[in-house]
Amino acid sequence: MATTTVDVSGNGKTTMAEVARRAGVSSKSVSRVINKEPHISPSLVAMVEAAIAELNYVPDSAARSLAGSRSFTVVVAFDNPSPNYIMKVVNGAYRACVAHGYHMRFDTIDSQRGHSSCLDQLDAIIKNSRIDGIVLTPPLVDNPLVLDHLELHGIRFVRIAPVAGKGRSPSISIDDAAAAADIAQYLWDLGHRNIGFVNGPRTHGAAGKRRDGFLKRLCALDPHIEVQQADGAFLFDGGMEAGGKLLSSKRPPTAIFAANDDMAAGVIAACAQRQLAVPDDVSVVGFDDSWIATSVWPHLTTIYQPIEEMAAAAIEILLHRGAAGRPPEELVLNYRFVERASAAPYPASG
Amino acid sequence: MATTTVDVSGNGKTTMAEVARRAGVSSKSVSRVINKEPHISPSLVAMVEAAIAELNYVPDSAARSLAGSRSFTVVVAFDNPSPNYIMKVVNGAYRACVAHGYHMRFDTIDSQRGHSSCLDQLDAIIKNSRIDGIVLTPPLVDNPLVLDHLELHGIRFVRIAPVAGKGRSPSISIDDAAAAADIAQYLWDLGHRNIGFVNGPRTHGAAGKRRDGFLKRLCALDPHIEVQQADGAFLFDGGMEAGGKLLSSKRPPTAIFAANDDMAAGVIAACAQRQLAVPDDVSVVGFDDSWIATSVWPHLTTIYQPIEEMAAAAIEILLHRGAAGRPPEELVLNYRFVERASAAPYPASG
């Protein structure tokens, strides 16, 4: 098909009735095609779709939600300390929503404030105005209370990077364990044999997967390896403190893998504080390829997660489920190892 | 057929007709009160408002936009490299929108791609579906083409931190010049006499204001002072490069003020590269108090801008204009000097 971009000159508010007239059918038939209702003939579909394309018709979501039962609104829920992560998710989800004529809301659920508060916040979101679905991000995705509550209220949801509750909802993730294993292998191949790990919060399932994948590969490489670990809560300060702990142990590691970039940046700061050069004295690797990965020196070697795509995919699944070809319930997207300058061979060779 | 009225406590499904019945008036009168139309008696207002409160009524925005001419959608437009800044604006604007039952869209306008492209992108936003207003953020706010275009199309807009085109729209800002002057004074009081400045992009008006305020105060303190400057484009790498330039001049400054935090972080990295300790050898001050301010070591001494409040205020002005007490057209919010650990007395005393 040629790229027939119909110009919007003067256009702007074509109605369903016009499309119907153009296609020589009733407006209800147009509605049926748009909503992919069952029992419509292929020829009807063809005619209507042609008319829609010719008139460059876009359904009015206000009218749709007034007449129908759907709100054309989905919400993206967060309980995450990193604005970089949130921003990417919001961006990806937002674009996908706009592309489908949906509205996107986003809300923060502070699960630190206890179970009941958490559910109250959830209630506020779902009762406020009936929503068509919700995208959950870590660490909300692994909170059984939240999942129970959503199921109880019959709210459809899609989860990004869940660890627990497999099968309770469609999900999008990357293979965190494999990515962490890649890092382990990378560091090993660089010659490092004394490697430290900075863990994320316990509530964050993906952090655990990264840890497991990392440790498992290291154990496979050397069953007797000892990996020193410290917790950093996914925050810069936590990473700095954890890095300090590792670096001042009796056997300081020559390489440290932090489960996210913020903590990796903190580890670099801890190195600087001790006059240790990165990567010459200590190699540091992060995870996420977030904004901060290139806002430290040296730029972080890290794992790129296609967060925007993941969020967009989550929206797609939320919106298209029940339609013709049902998309896979558990989508795993590709990560990418990003080699920058924060890790180097050991012992330093040049 | 039995309508299972799964009642929600109060909220949920009350219609305007119910409110009207409750108040003993016509539904149109309720509508008038809600929309603050002229020529309504105080007694009517009182009755209707009481009924609204008792029934916990919330107007349905889908129905409102279908029936009326408004879309209940505002857009926030960006052309900004910093996700931290965007995130804060989005957050503040979003909350304000939700509080008023409005939808928020946000879009990026890439003005690097030339004038016509820039206007095309703007057109796509305002033609897509008629919007009720637009919030402009720097550096879009000072782009005369954008302003002209918006005015031409009769789109109302509010600007955050504009420099040029005073009076062309309501605006929200902080006193960038005064804040920068505070920093100059602070550094001066610390004993620094050789001070460098890292500038933001030329297109970003506020960066210029910071520069001017900073320089002016320094000149007032010492008319013969020489301030070395470099450009950093508001980015980490740019700041690092600019810092490097300053630091390797024949007369390296003992203190550097960067026009935003990202560049300040870059300056710190440049110091580290040269084995210069911050703040002992070099003091560094940033601007914005963004996420990165506490994601570097030492944490940045900087200026806190109430970005979320500014964005929320922008939305308020956009939505309430024309209503009773018209808010001030040029709102100036307070900044706050945030003293952390990246600046110290010179010469170092302890």
Place this chain on the structure above:
DNA sequence: GCAGAATTTGACAGCGCTGTCATTACAAAT
């Protein structure tokens, strides 16, 4: 072949609100 079922389409009535116009009430002007 024909009753009964399933498929495919259209007519029509609202969804909850606002714009328009008609109507009332009452002050000011003639």
Place this chain on the structure above:
DNA sequence: ATTTGTAATGACAGCGCTGTCAAATTCTGC
């Protein structure tokens, strides 16, 4: 007292779409 004007309210018709129901059409099986 009558006209004129304006403030204050209501009746009613849609906005653009979908749900319901009925009608037309095409299949089934026996």
